[in-house]
Amino acid sequence: MASRSEATPRALITGVHGFTGRYLRDALCAGGFDIVGTCARPSESTSGEVVLDITDLEQCRRVIDQHRPDYIAHLAAISFVAHADTEAFYRVNVLGTTNLLQACADVGHQPRKILIASSANIYGNAYEGIITEQQAPQPVNHYATSKVAMEFMVRTWFDRLPIVITRPFNYTGRGQADHFLVPKIVSHFKRGAAFIELGNLDVARDFSDVRMVADAYRALLEGEAAGEVVNICSGKPYSLGEIIAAMEGIAGQSIEVRVNPAFVRANEVKLLIGSTDRLEALVPGLQRPPFEQTLRWMFEG
Template identity: 65%
Template sequence: MSSADAKQPIRTLVTGASGFTGRYLVANLLGRGHTVIETMAGRNEPETPTRLRLDITSPDACRRVIETVRPDYIVHLAAISFVGHNDPLDFYRVNVIGTLNLLEACAAAGHTPRKLLIASSANVYGNVTSDAIDETFPVTPVNHYAASKAAMETMVRTWFDRLPILIVRPFNYTGRGQASNFLVPKIVEHFARREPAIELGNIDVARDFSDVRYVASAYEALLDSEAAAETVNVCTGTPYT
């Protein structure tokens, strides 16, 4: 390897980079010297060499981005992630077909990155009463978000022999910058406003909560790891009521 090759920066493509998790992960990767190419869904922002527009539901748009960037790593975070989203079909268009478009774009461009990290969700396990859940637990989704992620995983596994893919299933996590329709920011905002009451969903459950910074660092470590063609839970192992 020549010294010029040795100094070649690592190019990492992050879809959903401006989302809650993406902002933390991008900061980590930049701090490690990666050249991060972020994709953005909006049509109004101008493109730059490191910020590209991407409609994940368009196969042509996905292929254009892969052919332009030819990244060393891909972290696929772009998704409809709010369980209460009002159009059920969007979950499947974005979460399932959008992910397939990205994989097919790699094949069409003849490009194999070092690793594709694809974010699923522990929501795929459904309402489990067990104290601990490992990756062998059956998948029993109970809403469209979870069902779309489970369908995405099933489809992605058919690509394990073609691309170096790792599926991650993060459990609940929170931190600064999370939208207020999620549980912890909602509670914090009510507390900050000194509201006398708050309406919540089912409170007779225990949830595993991580800090978003922990999740971002776990994704970073998994990118570096030799692990591929498998599914990994990302959680603390400690449930909170």
């Protein structure tokens, strides 16, 4: 085990190379944490990260026992909704999370806090308006269904481990893959594309800045809350049309928007946003960059 001062808290971040993991690592480093990051394959270990296949219980036991982290942020998951291997959603998202918690019990380690990232995708598309954590899940794909199953499994550990489950709504920032909606829009403007194909421009969704998400995760790890489920969201809706208009102002150029019928979902709910009440109660004073500022940051990066 790497030596460290006993006063320096150690945080284990699974999926540290993912979009969120990189920002959470920076946020925790800024707070004086010693970081142990994990990645799934040796080829991904570029900065001394620990190779960990979370679907292997014995590997989870070994890593937890060796590093004995004060905090665990579990971000590793199969998160691409169109992932070809259906079984992988459940193997990684449910069984992998189970293994991580079981490993803590098996080696007799009690972290100060464990944060487990779920997703607002569990709410589905059946509800319109402001969604609270009490809203019943209604998943519409294997990704969301695996996250619902994971949440129910994690709840069985609430009386044994100090756990917070987060349900992030849409968030974005520099470094997010271009197949996600906002990076796709920003990249079209950055390269001066003449047109872009999108779906229903009137659909409005909740968008946040990834840096806010990382700050919220750090605050929840350091805070007293346990046995909680928390929406991570802005509480403000933005339509595709509004995002396009904002980018036209930032880039100083217009773009032709073509509605591709393949991107339009039947009976799509027009407005979906998260309630921020519980997040604001647990993390008072959380700073949220204005979304236009986030878009400008991405465009100029």
